[in-house]
Structures are given as structure tokens and as C-alpha cells.
Amino acid sequence: MSQRTFPDGFLWGAATAAHQIEGSPMADGAGPSIWTRFAHTPGMTLNGDTGDVACDHYRRWKDDVKLMRELGLQAYRFSVSWSRIHPEGTGRVNQAGVDFYSRLVDELLENGIEPLLTLYHWDLPAALEDRGGWLNRDSADWFAEYGSTMYRALDGRVKKWVTLNEPWVITDGGYLHGALAPGHRSKYETPIASHNLMRAHGAAVKAYRDIGKHEIGLVVNIEPKYPASDSAEDTAATKRAHAYMNEQYLDPALLGRYPPELKEIFGDAWPDWAAADLELIRQQLDFIGINYYTRSVTQANDSYPLKAGAVRQPLGTYTETGWEVYPKGLTDLLVWVKERYGDIPMYITENGAAFFDPPVAEGGRVRDPLRMDYLQKHIGAVHDAIQAGCDIRGYMLWSLLDNLEWSLGYSKRFGMVHVNYGTQERTPKDSARWYSKVIASHGASL
């Protein structure tokens, strides 16, 4: 393979999220989030795992930034825990919470690492859930207020902002299937939560345009859907699945409309949204963040309400989370985004895999060849998309650290750095050493 050259300024980094790594969820005046509440509800997470300690990043942040510098990261994508900033969700600001993130950003900048800040990575203040959460139309104002607090505190030092991380997972997991906080199971609530999340996204972007002077975008998880057969049923099911996951959020954000398949999927549960709502949602964005993990070979089935599902590939390679390794899907998807939405700049804001890692060997080595192979192929797929004309400006590996995988607890390790949850010792895996070389060579060593 000829040497791969990435564009000048292409940012190499890694990503995490507050609830998954910080621990100390109630420290220094913070309020509880829906994940603090959900994880402490018996039966909601594997082994009853919670984010009470996680990777203890709330206390070890300085050493973790030092580790990022040693690895040569150029950027770091992290999220802010809303309930550290507004313990009741709105109104009173907890300055100690703002100060934590301000210190983290300063430390990143002092170490030559660009911060990429996600305002919302699933941890809604519990106080707002008690007021209806994302089912309450006021959530757009709540989110814009919180975003404005952070813009005023950090804009300028933070130059790349993200409103939401993955509205699809928030609603499909938290409102339809109930596997994620707040654990609802309602076909009727799901579109309402989705729509209010996107209204909140629009309101936060509008607020940014009044306060901020840099870049703001939206992060979506999208997954290419390939029909399992050329039957009419599988073709229609694939179209529904594609609209439900891939178009449901990018279409309103970038085109100001929902895909028509959503009415077919949700039926009487799909409201006729007001045009003014779609105008609020459709705000000029500076970039889109793409979270990519796998593809879905899709067939018609009796799932509710989508009536479509993935078919396991007998010759496929699968990760510990049951996702097929399919790098070409990333290229196909990025080209699809460009073709459907135009030349909007993109970042790969998450890509990575959980594999079973061996324990830390003598001398502090963690051999993770499967992860290295996954990453090499997917970064190569990003390069293929760039060659195909996509404007991709960076790659954030998921994840910097092994961390709390939501309802799966600590059972899945996505980190390029191993975390011993008993001692909190960090040990870079082989994949981290390999990634450092990729960064140092700007992709040439891929």
C-alpha cells in the first residue's frame, strides 16, 4: 500500500465522556444525574456497576493529561457533566464544577492538546428528569442556558464545541428499549424526546452564535445498512433502518426536515411537528461528528416498531460488544454524508472496539493485536474517504481509557490504555504505542 498522507492540520486524538471516566459524581456541590440514579437502581447495570469511582479521573485528571501528552495526542474529546455546572439543572451555577473543567482545559492547552468539548453525553441532571426531562419542551431552554454558562466560561480556550452526543442512542436506548437512562419504554415518548433533543441542539447552537466565536457541531452515531437479500421486504426494512438511525437526526439538523419513513415507523406516535420547530433545529453548523463502530446487514423482522434488524454474518469478525468489524462501512458512510449533505467538515469523533484484553504482563505490557488491526483498518477507511473527496478533519479514538460502558458496567474494555480499577493504575496497551507512531508520522506509518 502506498504511504497514506493525511491533510495538513488533520487532528489525531482520543475521546471519553464524563460519566464513564470521572467518578466522584456528587463532589464539590454537583447534583445527581439520571445515570447516578439509574446505576443505583438495582438491576439496571451489569453487576450493579456505577460511576461512583469509574477511572477516578475527577481526581487524576492532571496525570491523565500527562499521559495524553506522552502518547502524543493532538486533541482530546471529553464531555461536561451538566449537573456539576447546574446542580438543579437550571439557575444556580456551581462554580466548583465550572472550575474543574476550566482547569482541565488549561492543562490540555499547556500540553499542546486541543480540547473538543461535548456539552451532553447522556447524563441529564436528575432534577430535570423530575421536570419531564427530554419530554418537556422547556428542555430546549434548559440546554441553551447550560450551554451558555459553558460558552461564557470556556469559549476561546475551547474552540470546538459539540451540543449532543448521539441523539439516536439517547432515545432508542433511553426511551424506546429502556436499556439506558432514564429507562423508559414507550413508542410514544421516543419521537417526542428525539424532537426535543434536536430543538435543544438548535437552541444551543443559536445561543452559541450570540456568545461564542469558534466552531460548534453535532455528533451522531451512524451505521451503514446493507440489505440481507434483494427481497422487497428486506429492501424496505433496510430503508426504514437507514432512515431511523442515519437520517433521523442529520436531515432535520442539515436539511430542516424529517425523513418520511419515520411516520411509517412510528405511525400514530409520530406527531406533525411545527415548521417553527424545524427552523429552530436547522442551524448552520461548522462540522458534524461521526461516531462509527460497525455496519448492519439488515433484514425485515417483527421488531417493534422498526420491523428491521441486523443479520449476523457467518464469516464476519465480531468485537466483544457483538459488532461486526467492517471498515469499508466507514468509507461508504462518509461518502454518503458528503453526497446527501454536501461538503460539511467532519470529524470522526468516535471509533474503536472492545476486545478481550489479556492482563497486564510482566514489565507492563498489554498485547491487543485485534484492536490494533481494527484501528489500522478503520483509519485506513477514513483515508479512503478523504481520497474520495470527503472533508475529514480529525480522528478521535474511542477510547483513551478503559471505562464504564454504561449498562454493561466495566465488562467491556474500549481503551487504548488499560485501567486497573482496583489500583487505578494506567497501562498503555500496544495499541496506544502503535497509535502514538501513527500520530507522530501523521498517518504515514499506518
Ligand SMILES: CO[C@H](O)c1c[n+]2c([nH]1)[C@H](O)[C@@H](O)[C@H](O)[C@H]2CO
Ligand atoms: C452503538 O454504537 C454507538 O455508536 C456508540 C458506541 N459508543 C457510544 N456510542 C458512546 O458515545 C460511548 O459513550 C460508548 O462508550 C461507545 C462504545 O460503546
